[in-house]
Amino acid sequence: MAEEERQCLLTITMFAWFLLPLILASFANASPGDRDPLYSSCVEHCARTGCVGRSCFSVCNVPINGGGALGVDGEEVLKKPLDLGLFSWDCTRECRYQCMLHREAERQSHGLEPVKYHGKWPFDRILGLQEPASVVFSLLNLLAHILGVVSFLVLLYHKLPLRQHGKGVPYYEYAGLWTIYALFAINSWFWSAIFHARDMNVTERLDYCSAVALIGLSLILAIIRTGNLRVEAARVMASAPIIAFISTHILYLNFYEFDYGLNMKVCIVMGVLQLLLWSLWAAYTQHPARLKLWIVVLGGALAMLLEVYDFPPYKGIFDAHSIWHAVTVPLTYLWWSFIRDDALYRTMDLFNRGKIAKKVE
Numbered sequence: 001m002a003e004e005e006r007q008c009l010l011t012i013t014m015f016a017w018f019l020l021p022l023i024l025a026s027f028a029n030a031s032p033g034d035r036d037p038l039y040s041s042c043v044e045h046c047a048r049t050g051c052v053g054r055s056c057f058s059v060c061n062v063p064i065n066g067g068g069a070l071g072v073d074g075e076e077v078l079k080k081p082l083d084l085g086l087f088s089w090d091c092t093r094e095c096r097y098q099c100m101l102h103r104e105a106e107r108q109s110h111g112l113e114p115v116k117y118h119g120k121w122p123f124d125r126i127l128g129l130q131e132p133a134s135v136v137f138s139l140l141n142l143l144a145h146i147l148g149v150v151s152f153l154v155l156l157y158h159k160l161p162l163r164q165h166g167k168g169v170p171y172y173e174y175a176g177l178w179t180i181y182a183l184f185a186i187n188s189w190f191w192s193a194i195f196h197a198r199d200m201n202v203t204e205r206l207d208y209c210s211a212v213a214l215i216g217l218s219l220i221l222a223i224i225r226t227g228n229l230r231v232e233a234a235r236v237m238a239s240a241p242i243i244a245f246i247s248t249h250i251l252y253l254n255f256y257e258f259d260y261g262l263n264m265k266v267c268i269v270m271g272v273l274q275l276l277l278w279s280l281w282a283a284y285t286q287h288p289a290r291l292k293l294w295i296v297v298l299g300g301a302l303a304m305l306l307e308v309y310d311f312p313p314y315k316g317i318f319d320a321h322s323i324w325h326a327v328t329v330p331l332t333y334l335w336w337s338f339i340r341d342d343a344l345y346r347t348m349d350l351f352n353r354g355k356i357a358k359k360v361e
């Protein structure tokens, strides 16, 4: 290993371990916005009257003079706008949103910084989407994975040689694993987009559980690929404890306690572990695409810093979390490019070895 690579490896290892406590500390953040008595009284008033300041809203079904459909008691109420109905914005949530905007406008006029409400920054809703930037970037990540896996499968089955005796089985030993990985990633980004569109108990659980399953599978893949595990028994031995742990963790979250702190620790430990495995492997291997791997690992680690320096949304739209989702889009593209390179490298190696073996016979 070259001295430069050794230095690089040391830096990334230290970086990863310094990152861990920082991220854990960042999750100790409370939400000062919803503890503000002015905000609480605004929400209470809104629930009773359907109004915040001079603006009144139809979702509370409070009778409002001047038009609309007939209510249960024969009085006139306004209809819920379609985009709000679609994303289940009920009276309580609408009041919370409007009071948050109201309080933030007041705070801004006094030169105060934005604060979080119920664990979230004050975002401007667009078309009923709670965090529009995170929704768009989640969908772009989803698209990057779909394009990535399609190009990977096209390469494997249409461009690279296939094993003759296995009826179209690729030479690449990790083809099945990367395909399963793509399915987990697509599922995870789908629920991420839904959760950012509308934060509800069910969408939150689906997003968190899909993410933890993806991180667990990525760790299994990191162990199998960096350890060059090609024998079935070795793969089962490496993956079984992780699958058991992830299954137990998901059951615990859903049927015992939805512990955010514990879940975040689990995700970070598994994330840092795979980061270390890939960086160690990139430093030792002579793989032709190791530079791409380095960029993804370093880029991924740097992107995690955005979660640490969790800044409020710029123009009410782009917060640190949404930028993090934006950064992972090009990294995903590069990641699939590395996977394709790996498939090409391994296939050509195995194919050439097969040809040499035939010549010797």
Ligand SMILES: [Zn+2]
Binding pocket: 134, 192, 196, 321, 325
């Ligand atoms: Zn997210």
